[in-house]
Amino acid sequence: MNQERVLIVEDEENERTGLAELVSAWGYHAETAKDGAEGLEKLVSWAPAIVVTDLKMPRMGGMELLEKIAHDSTQTVAVVVVTAQGTIDSAVQAMRMGAYDYITKPIDTDRLRTILQKASEHLGTTIELEVTRRKLRDTGSLGSLVGASKKMQETFRLIEMVAPSTASVLITGASGTGKELVARTVHELSPRRSKPFVPINCAAIPETLIESEIFGHEKGAFTGAVERRTGCFELAEGGTLLLDEIGEMPISTQAKLLRVLEDRTLRRLGSKVETKVDVRVLAATNKVPEEAVARGELRNDLYYRLNVFNIHMPLLREHKEDIPALVEHLLADMNAKHGRKVATVSEAVVHLFQNYSWPGNVRELRNTLERAVIVCDGAVAETRHLPPHFGQPALRTTSEDPYAVHLGVGTTVGEAEKLLILKTLESTGNNKTRAAEILGISLKTLHNKLKEYGSATSDPALKED
Numbered sequence: 001m002n003q004e005r006v007l008i009v010e011d012e013e014n015e016r017t018g019l020a021e022l023v024s025a026w027g028y029h030a031e032t033a034k035d036g037a038e039g040l041e042k043l044v045s046w047a048p049a050i051v052v053t054d055l056k057m058p059r060m061g062g063m064e065l066l067e068k069i070a071h072d073s074t075q076t077v078a079v080v081v082v083t084a085q086g087t088i089d090s091a092v093q094a095m096r097m098g099a100y101d102y103i104t105k106p107i108d109t110d111r112l113r114t115i116l117q118k119a120s121e122h123l124g125t126t127i128e129l130e131v132t133r134r135k136l137r138d139t140g141s142l143g144s145l146v147g148a149s150k151k152m153q154e155t156f157r158l159i160e161m162v163a164p165s166t167a168s169v170l171i172t173g174a175s176g177t178g179k180e181l182v183a184r185t186v187h188e189l190s191p192r193r194s195k196p197f198v199p200i201n202c203a204a205i206p207e208t209l210i211e212s213e214i215f216g217h218e219k220g221a222f223t224g225a226v227e228r229r230t231g232c233f234e235l236a237e238g239g240t241l242l243l244d245e246i247g248e249m250p251i252s253t254q255a256k257l258l259r260v261l262e263d264r265t266l267r268r269l270g271s272k273v274e275t276k277v278d279v280r281v282l283a284a285t286n287k288v289p290e291e292a293v294a295r296g297e298l299r300n301d302l303y304y305r306l307n308v309f310n311i312h313m314p315l316l317r318e319h320k321e322d323i324p325a326l327v328e329h330l331l332a333d334m335n336a337k338h339g340r341k342v343a344t345v346s347e348a349v350v351h352l353f354q355n356y357s358w359p360g361n362v363r364e365l366r367n368t369l370e371r372a373v374i375v376c377d378g379a380v381a382e383t384r385h386l387p388p389h390f391g392q393p394a395l396r397t398t399s400e401d402p403y404a405v406h407l408g409v410g411t412t413v414g415e416a417e418k419l420l421i422l423k424t425l426e427s428t429g430n431n432k433t434r435a436a437e438i439l440g441i442s443l444k445t446l447h448n449k450l451k452e453y454g455s456a457t458s459d460p461a462l463k464e465d
Contacts, residue, residue, distance in 0.1 A: 004120050005029045005046065009039035009053035009065065010082070019052065019107075026113055036060030040068055043077070050100075050119050052080045052112075055090055063094060070098040078119040082107065095167045095308050111264075114278070122164050122191045143185035145178060146329045147322035151314045155182070162309045163189035168261070170246075170306045171284040173313030174440050176363030179284040180244060182311055187240040192280060195239030200232050203248035203444035211253050212269055214243075215260070221270025233266055236279045246283040246306070247292045248444050254299045261305050281306070286442060316358040316365065323353050323365070330366050331381075334373040342373045345381040352383060352391045360437040367437075418453055421446070 006028045010016040013034075020030040031046055033039035037060040039053060051069065055062040066079050078100040083091045091102035100122065101115050141147075142156045162169055163186045171179045180199055187197045205213050212221075216231030232241055243249070249257070260266045261281060265274045283306045285292065292298040316323075327350075331342055345353075349372075358364055372385040383390075421439060425446075428434040436446045 004050055004116075004123070005031065005048040006050045006052060006116065007031050007033060007039060007042055007046065007048035009033045009036060009051060009057070009062065011035055011054065011057040015054075022109060022112075023052075023116070026116070028116065036062060036065035036068075039065055043069065043075075047075060048077065049123050050078045050080065050116060052082060054082045055094070056084075063090070063097070066094055066097055066099055076123060078123055080112075080115055080119065092304075092308055095165065098161075099165075101166045118166070118191065141325075141329070143188050144181045145185055146325050147319060148325065149319040149322045151319045152322055155311060155313065158309075158311050159185055160189065162186065162311070164191065165309075166280055167308045168280070168306050169282045169309045169311060170289065170303075171282065171311050171313065172289060173284075173286065174315055174361060175286045175442065176361035176437055176440075177313035177315065178362050179286075179313055180242065182313060183240070183242040183244075183282045183284060186282060187280075190240070190280070192239050196236050197240050197242070198232050198236040199242040199244055201244045203245035203442045207250050207253075210250065211256065214253070215256065215266050215268055217269035218271045221268070225270065228268075231266070231268065233260065233277050233279055234275065238278055240280045240282060243281065243283045245285060245442055245444070246302075247285045247287040247289070247298050248442065251296070251299060254302050258299065258302045258305060261302075286440070316361040320354055324350065326362065326365060327353070327369065330369045331373065333366075334370050338370075338373055340373050340376070341379060342376050342381050343379045345369075345372070346383065348383050349381060349386065352386070356391050359440055364437060418449075421449055422453070 006023050008016055008019045008023065008030060010019065010032070011034055016032045016034065020032050023030040028050075031042060031048065033042050035057040036053070039051065040060070042048070043051070051065075053062040053065055062081055066081065069077055069079060079094075079098070081091055081094045081099050081102045082105060083094075083102055084105050088104070091099075091104075094102060100119050103112055103115060142159060145152070145156070145159075147153070147155075159182060169183075169186060171182050173179055183199065184197060187193060200213060202210065211217075212225075212229060212231065214232050216234055217225050217229050219225060219228050243257075260277065264278070265276050267274055285298075287297070289298060289303055289307065293300050293303050327345055331344070334340070335342055353365070360367070368386060368390065369381070371387055372381040376382070376385045421435070424438055425432065425435045428438070432446055433443060436443045439446070441449075
């Protein structure tokens with residue numbers, strides 16, 4: 001029998017008593033209140049662990065009750081809001097204010113029971129998570145993320161705030177800033193951390209295969225489907241699914257994804273059966289979402305559904321004070337990976353790092369240090385262990401630089417972009433992955449640009465890594 005106390009706040013008497021009887025039958029201790037004002041009184045006198053509240057009520061509505069619980073309550077309370085189908089925007093607003101979850105009327109009793117069970121699990125791990133968070137904050141790190149700067153501490157605060165909830169999160173930021181690490185940390189600090197974390201890069205999957213990868217398919221669903229395939233949603237059951245580079249997902253697939261997010265059911269390609277899924281969805285993009293919506297690359301309704309909570313990752317050059325700690329953290333990883341014993345980097349290397357713009361962000365720092373660890377034969381990495389010409393401006397104005405980009409008056413933006421991309425690709429020895437990192441664009445975007453310029457992406461001289 002569950003011992004959690006559940007307070008039902010509902011102005012309609014029949015619904016109020018019916019819900020209380022149902023919740024009691026599931027083994028919870030149930031109490032009721034006819035509006036938010038009475039609910040607030042019982043919150044103090046009865047101390048419920050979970051509050052299920054309607055949004056529209058006289059005297060005090062559910063939104064005001066939620067706000068007072070969030071700001072004034074000294075106890076840990078999971079708030080579940082109940083809303084009509086036509087007011088989902090209010091439920092999304094409530095999630096942003098700290099609600100644990102929401103459910104629409106008419107209430108799906110199976111879904112409500114699942115929400116209450118998960119809320120109980122969430123409450124049971126709150127103390128454990130708080131101890132972990134304090135320990136991580138004291139060391140200037142959170143999961144695999146490192147940084148004591150103001151920008152990174154704000155990022156940590158947002159992660160800690162949203163991790164225990166069921167809210168969708170949209171993680172934004174340039175390539176290489178650590179968006180997947182944010183998603184993993186959200187998962188690791190959530191009640192779902194014992195379940196799978198499944199990341200999928202939408203930019204790396206051909207359009208013809210992405211629906212099968214995400215939703216799965218039945219045998220014979222299309223030519224080449226010789227057996228049933230389980231999609232990423234089902235692989236992540238009970239856990240977390242990261243849709244990386246969501247802006248690269250085809251619009252037709254975005255429409256199907258939106259339906260899964262709203263109905264929590266999916267249909268494999270070639271199947272006539274609906275499958276229920278319990279997955280928390282996180283999304284990431286290196287694009288400005290509003291601009292992607294305006295260009296028609298991201299559905300407005302999907303953006304609205306995913307952007308319940310936003311975490312933006314700063315560029316590395318915006319928090320350079322974290323570089324020494326990042327170097328120490330990354331060196332430990334690289335030493336373990338390659339069996340080396342590089343303890344630190346020289347002051348000259350630190351000086352170069354602090355004065356470099358890091359167009360590839362933390363990913364570029366990691367790659368730079370990995371090379372240094374591999375070629376270093378001592379305990380201290382020196383400037384000679386860094387990539388050739390490291391720290392020199394990518395664009396020069398002197399004619400001696402073979403990779404200099406010279407733009408005359410009257411050069412169009414399109415021509416300038418093409419010249420910059422091709423010169424950057426040339427400077428990396430035709431390594432497309434490296435060029436994309438330096439340019440701050442996705443590999444798929446680089447491929448598309450090369451197609452526009454008439455460059456054959458199948459050219460064997462063009463390397464992926």
